[in-house]
Amino acid sequence: MSGATLAKSTMTFGARFGVAAVALLVLGPLINTNFGVGNSLTFLSLPEIWDTAPAAVLVSLIYVVLLVTSFLLFVILVTASLIIRHSETSEESPTKDAASTIR
8 A cells, every 4th residue: 555545544534533523522412411411410429420320421431432532533543644644755855855956
């Protein structure tokens, strides 16, 4: 696989994780209010919530894990893609620069 193809596929996967992170961020209040803990963290401590609604705590926990994971994968993959593209251009540029400095 060439470097350009690898950079393009890495950027595509990174963009998909970025879209997933934004979708989770936008839908977060809806998910937490209807299925998760919601705003009950301000009134009760976590053990009290776990005793009354363990499924809601798990939904909120899964939401946070998915949000953080998708954001981190977005950042890592986009950065890797940019590094691959930069290394390709820096490998090509010394031959062009060397030819122009010799003349």
